[in-house]
Amino acid sequence: MPPPPGLNPPPLEPGSGGLRLGSWLDWRWWRDQWLERFRPLPTATGGNNMLPVLIEVYAGFSNLDGRVEEEEIDSSLGYLRYDFPEAIYSDMRRLYFEALQKPQDLAQRARELGKKLSMEQKILLCVQLYLLISRTGAEQRQMVEFYLFMTNLGIAAPAIDIVYQLNAGNAPLEEGEEPSMRGGQPLETLRIASEQPCDVLLRSLSTDCSVTAFRYQGMVLLKNTGDIPILVRSRRQPPGDFSRLYATERVVLEDVSLDYNDLISYFNAKKTLSGTQLYLTLMPDGDAEIAPQRTRGTDLRVSFGLGVIVEALRNTDATVGGQALREGAIVDASIEDSIITQGEVEISLRDLRRRAQEFGGQFRLEGSRNTYLVSNNPALLEEGDILLSGDTEGEILLRIECNYAQKNGAVEVLRSSRPVFVGDIPVRERTLLHDGDTLTLGEGQFLRCHFSDRIIEEERNTVRTLEVRELSHRFDGRDTALDGLSFQARRGEMVCVMGPSGCGKSTLLRVLAGQLKPKGGDVVMNGLPLYSNLKNLTPYIAYIPQEDAFDPLLRVDENLDFSVAVRCPHLRSEDRQKRVDAKLSELGLVDLRKRLAGTAQQKFLSGGERKRLNAGLDMIGISDVYLFDEPTSGLSSKDSEHVLEIIRSLARNKIVLCSIHQPSSRLLQMFDQALLLDKGGKMVYFGPPQGMLEYFWRAFNEETGQEDSIAEMPASLTPDFVFDVLETPLRDISGDIIQERSADAHLVAARRFPPNFWRDRFQSHLMLESVNSAANSGAAASGTSGHTTQTIVRRRDDSASASRVRATPRPPKHTLREETILFVTLLKRAFLSKLRNRTNLLTTLLEAPALGVLISSVLKYSEEENYTYASAFHIPTYLFMTLVVAMFLGLTNSADEIIRDRYTLNRERNHNLRTFYYISGKLAALATFALIQCAIYLLIGNWVLEIRDMFFVHLWWMFVTAMTGVCLGMLISTLVNDTRTALNAIPLILIPQIILGGALIKYEEMNKNLDLVYSVERWLRKAGIDEEENASRLKVPFICQFMPLRWSYEAMIISQAKLNPLTRAQDLIDKKKESFLRLKDMTPEQELQFDLTKRALAVVSGLYGRRADEVSDTLQEITRATLEGTLDQRLVDQAMELRKGTSAEEIYVNRKVLDLLTKAEMEREDYRRDQGVNVFFGTVKRYFQMDFSTLWINGIVILLTLVGIIAALEIALRRQLTKV
Template sequence: MNESMLNALLQFLAIIQNLKKDEKQLLTRKYIENYLRKAFGKKIANEKVEVYIKYTELFKKNTNFQNQLAVVCKSINQECNLREKYQILINLLDFILYSEISFYNSFSIEKPFKVFVNTIVLELKINKTEFLNLIRFIFGEIYKIPQKKQLLIVGNKNPDFEEIKFLENENLNGYLIFLYLASSNLLLFRYRGALTLEVNKQAIFSRHVYTLKNGSFISGKNIKPIYYGNILRTYSYHEAVHDIYFKAEDIEYKFPNGFTAIQQLTLDARSGELIGIMGGSGTGKSTLMNVLCGNYPLNRGRIEINGVLLEGKGESLKSIIGIVPQEDSLIEELTVFQNILFSSKLTLGNLSDEEIVRRVESTLLEFELYSIKDLKVGSPLKKLISGGQRKRLNIAMEVIRKPEILFVDEPTSGLSSLDSENVMNLLKELSLQGTLLFVNIHQPSSEIFKLFDSILILDKGGYPIFYGNPIESILYFKQKGDRVDKKEIACDYCGHINPDLIFEIVDEKQVNQYGELTSDRKIDPSKWHQFYLDDLKNSYSIWANNPIPIGKYRKPTPFKQFKLFFKRTTLTKLGDWEFVLLSVSIAPIISLLLAFFTKQFATTKSGSYEYIFFENANLPAYFFMSIISALFIGLIVSAEGIIRDGRMLKREAFFNLSMLSYYNSKVIFFVLLSAFQSFCLTIFGIILFQIPDFTFSFWLILFSLSVLANLLGLIISSTLKSVPAIYVLVPFLLIPQILFSGVVVKFDQLNYKVGDQEKVPIIGEVMASRWAFEALTVKQFNDNNYQKKYTEINTQESYNRVRLFYIIPMLNSAIDDYSSSNDKALHEKKLKLLRNGLLMLDIDEPKSLTDQELINSAKKEIEQKRSQFSSALNRVHIQKDVITETLSKSCNGVDGLNALKQRFVNKAISDLVQNRSAGDQVIQVESEIFIKTDPIFRLSQSRNGRAHFFAPCKRIGGLLIETYWFNLIVIWLMITFLYNILVFELLTKTVKMIQKIYQQNLRNPFKNMP
């Protein structure tokens, strides 16, 4: 009783004294003195008697006691909750019972006091029916109590009273009668019998009314203790909508590496119970919770709910199970309301949006979160709501589904003692509403410890060592530990219980001959476990195969899940101002910086600077850096796209939501974001560089690269377990894209083991940057308004020129070397070179010729080809002049043609795709001839799509596809490949498989040794 309650009671008693006759006032004062001394001690009693006297003198001045009552009741209404109001009323009625009641055929109260009590009930807004229950219970008229279902009789024989519950207790002569006041969660009792009983070591007098407090118990000689939890549980059983019987029988669980995490364990529980799971760090509490809820498969034993195997009917049973993990499953960028709303919509698919919103609001009110519903949740380190509010929100997100069984992992971790008690009281209220709760808890306070109906204690190695009533556990361990005070449970004065005493006894160390503590325990975990198993043999459980209640939630359709996931992702990202700022600004900033610093100006004759597109030598570098930027931006914006949802996904995985819908929502969000970022990355460069007719082609390549990078970022985000590891990996993903793009180091200049003189090596083929850079440069060169007029004629010119001026002289030189030498090895080499060269000149090698005959025949054929190529080259020059003249006329002269060229053609791009920086136009490696010049004007003979760098087209079978579109298709094939890796979690599964193999080898590293 607090100060406000006691003062209110003293004021009521002072008013009563003024209503009495003088001869009864001394009796009232004596009662008050005795009551105060018994409840608070002599010192406080003396102080409060003086306060009582002052109240008495004060109220004598005002004879209108109803006004006096109104003032006192108003004060109580402002300061006391409903439970405290009832406690004041109970004390008041108890006083009236023993001082003012007149016993006739039934109780009656003198009229002034009847008005007095009725006024108090009215002013304090006490429920009339519950007040009638209370006053008839206190005055002993059990049969006239209106709500008999709130009564419970405990005894050795059932009196068979209609509607009144009965609980058997052998050897209890007489009856203990309990009344439960549900609105205030008060449990009153009285005893009718001749036994000497005690409540918390205080004597119980027959016909007196007592309050059985949380954690209290009634004991007596030769009777089984009657615990508060057992009594309250009886009410819960009868009030539960569905009777749930949960049983774990002889279960065992091993980790993949073979370590036994949970040893042989058996427990049972039912609706309305609050079960605590206690143990030191590393004893397997969280593992056990995952086993009990069906997340981890059993290695032994069985778990049943109403007789149905959890493992066999997981999907249907999971609909009545809820899990609140220790870690937050909240989205810190969303508000309290949004967090619970999205969680509800993903699990209550059978309800309309309006119904869900109403349920969310009522749940927020119930959990005292409505006032902060519009606040962002924030992170545990950057708190916007308190730790206690975070815990309540996590619980509310699960309770809104109204599960029949709820598992809560460490609900008090990181909370203050006050917040811890608030959270646990909330869980207790849920159990009183019929929910079966399993709660992991590490170091409960005395008050929290008393809340549990049963506790399971785990020891090191996952050994269960006790399951039963928490109060009884103190006696159990004291007896097993051979303590002197083995019959003592709580402090006699304050009722405090020390749960840590359990672990002190369990972990008690042996001493050596010198009296020093050793590392060995007096009783090891396996022996404690044997005690537990022995007790199981002597226990029994009530069991019933009731039908499984139908789950209250239905998953939405996959498409609706996709929409919810997408909306949640969008709101989450918009709620993160740092992400928004980065996403919106990074692309235009990089584009402007790249374009600004690489925009080269030409110097005019007058000494001024003028920008000419044709003269900008930095355009290839700009293309390449834009490609790398697109990959970089795509990676960093998506790198945390999934890992930050890790805890939430772990919770939602229990509901078997569609991961395909989740992944698609992420992909679509980042695709849309990439479209915007790619446009920003494109448009500023196009404007500053003045690249004509290239906006869409440039954007499409950068967009495709960004999408590819998004998928790569999502894959590593779903696979790796830490954010730092992701950002450490990003450079390792980008550096190969730079090194093997064919830009920084040419493919033919790579180490000969990985390089290739003829076509792009395999290591380059898997680099998206290579396909993108080639697509942009070839597209810009071939499709500009100037160059595309000359593409065909330039191809013919290059073909004839290379053969006339490079290959034919090389072959003639080989023939001369053959003829001037008698070295057989040289002959073989030159003949092989000659055969390869003849093929490049479209000369079929004559069959059945000797080497000398081949040389003679080749001389003639080569001479004929030289003449043909020379004539063809002349014709090409004439045709090219005609094209130039025609184009010049359409441009109003040579100056107009030059202006057209300077506007559409970039010399650096032209030089790059024609490889004008190559030292040798044609080279010989061993007996092979490789053309290095004009790759843009050469077609590859390969029919599988592979070609040299900057080839104008790619060949698939007999089909020729322009390089730009072919490369774009390749990039999207890469995107499709990465998409499948993401949605089918192939990389994650591969990593887990490698980890499993590693753990198995670690477990037995010598198994393969002789």
């Protein structure tokens, strides 16, 4: 890998807190700098090259004692890996290795950094360096060097406070003492232990296990303050040691696991910035209905902060931590506790906290305070302010003022990376808020202001439940695809949809994705019907088809980057790059980021890598429901496990449904629920995967009469057994399989147990379970149950209360910036796809010149001995063939464009894909290549046939014809389903235009019965209703008016005859002469100019020259002087002296073209007619009793044709992508 360039960061703004050490470099600057990979690396001591300086500092402290320990390397590499872009990690690692090989002047490095870093960045560096030396014991020499470095950096006093605070964590707290009461406190602290005093109480820990966490901005450190080791980032951490916890890592304390987000929520709660709560309504069967606000029947209020407070609002029989929850009781519980109802039903408080976070926070407004700051960055807030969920995109800071008397308020945006809306109105300055108004902060995140209740609620559009109710679907004229499916999936569950081929797995996923409206039943999300709220709910649904839905002509990282830009256009470019880097790491594709995705046949990526990339494209967005159609098809068992592991990790805390034809035992155990479908879309099982094996084991034994002989299910039972039982063949008395005819008249094996049997049996099984559950609940309520406490899965829709109160807020409208990002993304994707297509490039570079050489060479013929342009016989044919080539190139270039993108478009349809932007991007890319092809063709063809000074005129008509072909090709691509059909349709479009275009068959020689208007007129004349008129034989038949080539060919011929340099000069000089004739009295100067103009017209008409360029220059000079009124005798005389060489008429006027126009003009101006008629090649057309230039009319018609085709294309594509 080449050496990295010198990295000169932009000026830093003091006090721009909230950044980690690694993020002090602006990402856009990072990107631009890193692209300059060929610049030599400046020395670390020169200029503003801060990144190499930081690396040298890490290396210098790692090597202070003359030897390097593994722990020091691990810490340093951790900073580089997690604080900087993944794309440059390998280069930074090499720089670190090189820096370890030589001594470092740490004093000089400290002085350099002291001039560039802000105070916050210096403190971050201080903490990281102390953590680095503490990993090896922090010897005296290391501490001396550390303090000396901090002195040169300019933060000696804060460094002493930080060291004291970090080491004070070993001393036990006195009774009543808080950690924050000790000395200077640059860092936030959080103590986790099993007994008081502590911040977070976890009773399940032993007294020997405790940990103290420290936070500064986004950095979290952990110190083991207990007597036994703990696990941090899967590494053993002895007592007294420090470790840094990164955003994707977790700490394990005995049997308790806490991740980075858990600790952040505890830190925020300690600052009294956050605190979520929810309300529980206990049901008679022990189930609980959960809602974000109190309703009439609410029993319990559960509030989450550093601990959990459970308050009984009514008398209940529930307990928590052994304490009864009677009305008015308030219990201070631990997150590990559970609420016990009916003596046996367990509701985990940890699970409730997760549900509360999904609902969003609820913040009470104090009567003594009327101004609040709202942000997702706790460093910007003070005690009592409102802290938003940490996953809000970008940084946001609002000021909300409350007027409790008037029950209204006002909001002001102090800082935001994206627009904030009140309803549909963007907040640009201080904006009034009414009671109940909703502030839209981003995709799926809202603040609802209840000033009358003194509450501000944060709402999240997270999908918590997905429920299918009696879902049925039947395709027209075909068998039933889905038959009365009913099941429910909850957030955090991964469901395996399995069954034989043709059982409706893909149909079910399309229905759940909002792409196929079922004939019966409902799909309900958070209590809202999906197909009644498609616009609001589909952005949170990701449908990943079985086929590869990425562009094979883009690189791996480009596919991901464009995917996140389409799904999250509100993200800044640096934030998008962060997501792409993180997703590449999670997918295991970091080393392949610059490789083309390619097709399955090209094998640029293996099958498993392709499936991982295909899965990752949607997991980079905001979706809450993921629907995977056969994500493991065609993969080995090991690759299948890897893909499912990635899906499970990426879709954590989401709802995931994966269709798998027949999973192995290992794959099946990776799912939380299994949904088994049989032929005809009948549901024959839904429940835990292990329960499915047990269910079919019992069913098999019962149906075969073996239930008494075998008591236990074998441990080796696999899912294959389920399918064997499901499709057990029916045999005759001799043991042969009985055959029967299927619906399509094929012989298939008859089944012993038809699909209806398994459906009915499972429905009976569900009914029996429900009856037994109700009986057990009644026994428990009467005190007769002997069951022990157990955890149950609650199947009630816990969002029902919320959905009854209000509908889901609408997602925010895209701003102009976001719309621009969408358009640029689709435009860039289209261009890159065309540029990377080698076949397309070869076609562009070879097809056009080959056709130009062939056509011009064949048509270069003259009836005279020597070929001249004036006597060229086939110039009209060449011009027509030029337009045919343009139409052909346009059609072939675009006929498969949308077909190739169909899977991608279907995948992106849920994310409000702008079809107009997509079409515009495609047209822009295709237009560029069409223009290049037209230019190459004309350069060759016109040169061979000696057509001079007409390049740009010909290019215009050829280009608009090619664009007509491009639009027609894209329309074909929209209407058909495969490339072969699209290519077969090209002759149906092209051949009629060739026949009816007016060149191959002249209109005066064409069958008149094809003309509808002519036939009607003839019928009227025969009936005596209309008198016969002398219709022109050159009139264009009615059916030919619909041929685009007819309009462009006529315009091309007229342009060649009227816009060549000679004719154009004659027309301009003649107009000048006519202007003099309209003058009543001319001055002597005007009379002189009039005389010279007449002579100039004669000179131009008979102009000669030794070379064609000499004639062209003379024509331009005379024309310009005439129009400007500067024509003099000398110029006219010089032109008259040129009587040798070739005449201008021979250079610019072709006789065959002139004959076509002359014949048309004679027909149009025939004195025998009362008024002129519109004839083919007539230079003037008459409409509405007015004359119009044919060139203008034809140009407008072609442009209107383009607009009409584009409109039809937009309508057809939009209908395809919105049809359900």
